[in-house]
Amino acid sequence: MRDRGLFWSPVPDWASARIERAGLVVRPASAPAALHLASGDLAAIATAFRLEGTLGPRDPIPDGDYALRLAPDRCLVVSGAATAGAAGAAAGLHLSEVTDGYLLIDVTGKAARDLLAQGTSYDFSDATVRPAESANLLIGRLRVAVARTGEGFRLHVERPTATALWTWLDEVSALGVGAERHSSRA
């Protein structure tokens, strides 16, 4: 039998992993203290965690805690405090801790949108407000929860597929990325 471990790149060392291209920096975000899957009424979840609301792919991530919509009645709560889960449970929410289940990757720079446009059909420029829109997108055929940051996007990927997403980000951005690469020409 051939060793398939030789075919697949090893899992990156996330502490130092970084992709840099013209107009693009990709690196893991610092790990939040706690992540929880929370199910039930999304508005009630937001209230219990003292959030303005829940986020879809076009919504900017605020400072502090936030929650990404994954389904009509489920979200991923990203908290800065490890005790957030206990507080949520005390409020009667249905929670499951998944802190080690996700890797957060920040894709920043002016080429960030072009890179994502190579992996998802989602229209980030569409201004239509869709309050129930899921943050989950397929990027490079992998399920990723996405929200905007000041200068790009934060990708929330399940750990078992994080290496595959990283390889996708690395290889696809190496093909050429950014508005310059695909500027209009006559």
Place this chain on the structure above:
Amino acid sequence: MSGTGRGAIRLDEGGEIDRGRPISFRFDGMPLQGYAGDTIASALLANGLRTVARSFKYHRPRGILGYGVEEPSAILDLRVGEGPAARHDPNARATIEPLLEGMVLKAVHAAGTAARDRLAVLDRFHRFIPSAFYYKTFIWPSWHAYEARIRAMAGLGRIDPDARAGVVPHRFANVDLLVVGSGPAGLAAALAGLAGGRTVMLIEQDARIGGSLRMRAGVIDGRPGAAWAEETVRKLVDGGAAVRTSATAIALYDHNLVAVHERGHAPGGAGDCLWRVRAREIVLAAGAIERPLLFADNDRPGVMLASAALAYLRRKAVRAGGKIVVATASDAAYELAGAMAAAGAEVVVADARKTVTDGARALAGDVTVHAGERIRRALGRSEVAGVELTGGTRIDADLLAVSGGFSPAIHLYAHAKGRPRWDGSLGAFVPGEPVPGLRVAGAAAGRFALADALEDGTRAGRGSGEAAPAPSAGPRAVAAAALQHAAPIAVPEAAARDRVFVDLQNDVITKDIALAARESFKAVEHLKRYTTLGMATDQGKTSNVNGLAVLASITGRSIAETGVTTFRPPYAPVPFAAIIGPALGELDAPVRRLPAENEHRAEQAVFDEYGGILRPAWYGSGPDAIASECRAARTAVTVFDASPLGKVEVVGPDAAALLDFVFYTRMSTLKPGRLRYGLMLSEGGVVFDDGVVLRLAPDRFVVSCSSSHVPAVVGLLEEWRQDRFDIARVFVHDTTGHWATMAIAGPGSRAVVAAIFGESGLDDVNLPHMAMREARFEDGPARISRVSFVGERSYEISVPAGRAVALWRAARKAGAVPLGVEALSILRLEKGFIMVGVDTDGETMPHDIGMGRARDTRTDAYAGDRSLFTAEARKPHRKQLVGIAIEGAARVPVGAHAVVREDGRRRSIGFVTSSAISPTLGSSIALARIEDGERRHGESVTFDHLGRIFTGRIVAPCFYDQKGERLHA
């Protein structure tokens, strides 16, 4: 050199070429020169070459017929660049590819060169090789005797196995308006769309914007057409429109998804991109493709579409001939006649019409016109030397420019399920009923006049937007004298010896169509398949309509009655590299990873992919690695990375009720802190997956399903939750990725677990088999479960995934030996523990694998319950799970059939599902599913695997420790 024409020249000025940048290239070994801005076709013409190809079947000499994507003949083997940037295209279209320095080109079908083809002799046997000849001729003694030789002669170019295509990125775009084509109609549409405040994408398959404006005279808003086009595109780009050139819309799919192939034309394929554009509205302004005329030897090099000759002249400064006959039945070709005369060529026009319009006269100026005359045949042995008119007149010529009317490029409209309509007055298929979200404008809609195209485009681009300006506000052209573009298709009465080509790329002649009709292939779709008309890579762009006209005339029907074949994507050939995109290598079907993968790598693990997960198969390189891992589990202690095992939490007040329904075994009776094995069934009663359910609290369970079935089980639970339960009272959370799980198994496992946690309380009273307790590991939570998949005392320890490596190392430090998936598969086989999807398949029900009890006793509802009592489910002689003790030392292959002889015939009564040489028992064992297997224990059975025979004895499906005492050892 036979390919040298007398009259083709490069003009001293004008055109889109850069005379300051000469380019050297080779064609069929000849060193040639062109300029930056040339296509391969224009450079070949400028070098005086007329014969540039051989035909597919008859190996007749062929020249360049067209200017763009419609070209049927000039298809070449192309090599350019070196090293990693080297590119090989075995069938490049000379009219599409820009000329690059150092290109090496070869005619594809020729044995030798295009000028001297050793297979040219085939043309003399043409009478014996009509359409479908191979079905009729090569049948004795067998088609296979000829197949290899015929296949070697067929095909379109030869792939170089060493050539590497570049990786083509895919991009998604979402726009309000996608305009296909940048001629006058397309530009006007894009302008109107932008003015209406919409996001606009404009694509043009040519390397330059402008379409017909680049070659035909016309004045728009007071400026020459080409200048207006340049100005307009700047306006569009400044206004935020995306403008892509060398970009062909190859297909339109549901909901206005358009696939666009953009060519970078760089060596190595760099710069190519496949766009997937989702457009709220589409304007199809792709223009029209000129049709050739039907006459004898109309395939001779030197016959060219009039529009192509005009484009080469105006755009590439190539006058493709010196003595030119322009053959037409409409006004469109007169502009060429005038332009060629102005460029110093001798020009004669043969017009099928009795009278020539004033508009035509005005365009052509002072050229001789033979009114009421068609071409009877092209003269010249291998290239055009002249023409013979129907009246008998012979005229010397080196270029025969033909114009048989125009076919609107309505392919995308047809992809959208639009039905083309034959417009008899135009002599063309035009769009019929409109399709939602798509408008057809300009020549593509059969409106050829410049002023009409502009108005049409403005109206289409305006869409239904109220903010858009009125059509009258769009660009205007001075209406010249109305030109007649319609041309009736004249099907000649060919003499017996004559050959009139309809499809040049597939060498289909009018007689082939007559033959098809004689043999009753009179429907267009049958005709197409019988003759291969329109089936080549040009998809019949210049031949389909002529072919229909010939069929119509033979069968005495009108073209409208004859109908048209289906337009199928892609519109133009697309390299596989563009379709595949970056989904190559590691990006094709990526695997899931373990949290401790790199630790396993450091432990010399050999990996394989199991159900989409990269896992250690075994550790080390010794030949005995798997067997020694098995022995360690039976006699000492092992650690196995079981992290991908499902950890699907089911929470909420109705959690127990949901699991009772989804599981075949009841779970509500499980006490907190306890575990229970169970099956999940499909609605059809078939085993869907198995797993262990752990109850953490009255309203919280963890479903530990098979590693590779986690997404499917989450889907199954979610489906029943939403279909049958109050979705506010039960929820499904997949927490699999959060937890790392290490299974410690073997007689020494308890000591290892005690060492890891440095505590007692692991005795069998506090933690019996199928129980769990919570603990702390490195300041974090941990779960310790007594559950076994190998039949020994075992503990599954789960900790958050970030501590996976620490847990692994702790187990190793305490003396556990690594265990890979291969050894695990043998250990579980020794115990007869099934793997769902390996030992079960799409017809396996629980009572087939020894788990019929719940079926017999449960009275409440559960998924699949009724299906377990259908006639099929109750049928006698179902295949049942058994063990097989194989005689001898050989392993029986999985899939080997158990065969019996009944009434003198062999019959399969079942098959092997798992097998191994058991290191524990030192014998060959297997699991199988055999008809009535449970009643056959003790019987001998014969297995046949592709002729290899094995004998075995049917036994209970457990080869080791049948009483289960090892679980407590």
